[in-house]
Amino acid sequence: MAKTATSRKTETSAKNGTGTKPKKTGAKPENANGASDFAVVEMVHAEYLNRRKSQLEQIRKTDKKLLRAMLYQMVLGRRFEEKCAEVYRMGKIGGFCHLYIGQEAIAVGSMMALKPSDMVITSYRDHVQAMVKGLSPESVMAELYGKEGGCVKGKGGSMHMFSKELEFYGGHGIVGGQIGVGTGMAYAAKYKGTGQVTLCFFGEAAVNQGIFHESLNMAQLWKLPCIYICENNQYGMGTSQERAMSTRNIAKKAEAFEMANEFVDGMDVMAVREATLRAIERARKDGSPTLLEIRAYRFMGHSMSDPGNYRTRDEIKKYQERDPIVLFKDSLKESKVLSDRDFEKIEQEAIEAVDKAVKFADESPYPAESELWTDVYA
Numbered sequence: 001m002a003k004t005a006t007s008r009k010t011e012t013s014a015k016n017g018t019g020t021k022p023k024k025t026g027a028k029p030e031n032a033n034g035a036s037d038f039a040v041v042e043m044v045h046a047e048y049l050n051r052r053k054s055q056l057e058q059i060r061k062t063d064k065k066l067l068r069a070m071l072y073q074m075v076l077g078r079r080f081e082e083k084c085a086e087v088y089r090m091g092k093i094g095g096f097c098h099l100y101i102g103q104e105a106i107a108v109g110s111m112m113a114l115k116p117s118d119m120v121i122t123s124y125r126d127h128v129q130a131m132v133k134g135l136s137p138e139s140v141m142a143e144l145y146g147k148e149g150g151c152v153k154g155k156g157g158s159m160h161m162f163s164k165e166l167e168f169y170g171g172h173g174i175v176g177g178q179i180g181v182g183t184g185m186a187y188a189a190k191y192k193g194t195g196q197v198t199l200c201f202f203g204e205a206a207v208n209q210g211i212f213h214e215s216l217n218m219a220q221l222w223k224l225p226c227i228y229i230c231e232n233n234q235y236g237m238g239t240s241q242e243r244a245m246s247t248r249n250i251a252k253k254a255e256a257f258e259m260a261n262e263f264v265d266g267m268d269v270m271a272v273r274e275a276t277l278r279a280i281e282r283a284r285k286d287g288s289p290t291l292l293e294i295r296a297y298r299f300m301g302h303s304m305s306d307p308g309n310y311r312t313r314d315e316i317k318k319y320q321e322r323d324p325i326v327l328f329k330d331s332l333k334e335s336k337v338l339s340d341r342d343f344e345k346i347e348q349e350a351i352e353a354v355d356k357a358v359k360f361a362d363e364s365p366y367p368a369e370s371e372l373w374t375d376v377y378a
């Protein structure tokens, strides 16, 4: 696998757990403490431009159908969530609703590198991940509405998308809670010898909790086939990472456990895909886990009720200039894989899928009263 599209990495030997020292591959200016946000985004973009040529080559070598499907999933996620915001404001969705707009390259780049039998677990920011894993937009939208046609019959809502059949294990509201559960899922796969890999997503604010450190320690010690994906969108609610964490460099934390790790540009879907493929290879070979710090930015508030007065419009704009969908489209166009006509068709298909999902959710009934005590565990 060409190591073209990711930015810098510090990767430990796949044979780790035996006392091998982690291999360090240089400083990481993009992670430098003290650098302003604007300086960091410019550094990451400069690195992106540096690897662009090899990225275009990588695109030309990748199956065209897959590339199209990747773009479709990103566009579908974006249009779906824009619609979520719209219908939320109309009062059709109640309760918490955390949008993923700006982070689509992370779910698509990583999850579309998996086999369908592999497992995924994530936080409450879960609508797009659920659809990439194969849940229909109808079943996700109806779940958001709290309707019977939802993937968990309207009893979970926005934060608790779930499908055992599709190996999608939620949708968790307790920050960091899924890191322990995901580690357990990887343990179960290893114990049963199923060959499944687990992708465990969490935000950067979860990294300050004990469960992150305990889980990574166990995963490396017992060689659990788990890929920990820290979606670093740089904010935990209204608190910036800078104000809450002593270091900006999350990938490096894995070195404390001698675990393989990489820092990845989360606006570059191909970089995410390639880093995940390397992690999957390690996991399938001997169960070795990996920590990927994938840095992106959420374009919307923490949730629909976020007034957003902790960051400036200029900051948001700066990151929107690196919109992952636009970057991917530009690369696909430049490598002559897809044309403007193809993009229009993809947009159209996504809009139709979202309209269909809304119609389904509108028409789906609320759960019957008799459902009140089913599927309830305490």
Ligand SMILES: Cc1ncc(C[n+]2csc(CCOP(=O)(O)OP(=O)(O)O)c2C)c(N)n1
Pocket (backbone or CB within 6 Å): 123, 125, 173, 174, 175, 176, 202, 203, 204, 205, 206, 207, 233, 235, 236, 237, 302
């Ligand atoms: C254990 C726990 N503490 C606090 C909260 C309240 N809370 C909900 S989301 C959130 C921020 C989490 O940020 P991050 O992990 O970076 O994920 P993001 O929302 O950015 O995707 C907090 C503190 C919670 N849900 N669980």
Ligand SMILES: [Mg+2]
Pocket (backbone or CB within 6 Å): 203, 204, 205, 231, 232, 233, 234, 235, 236, 237
């Ligand atoms: Mg965050």
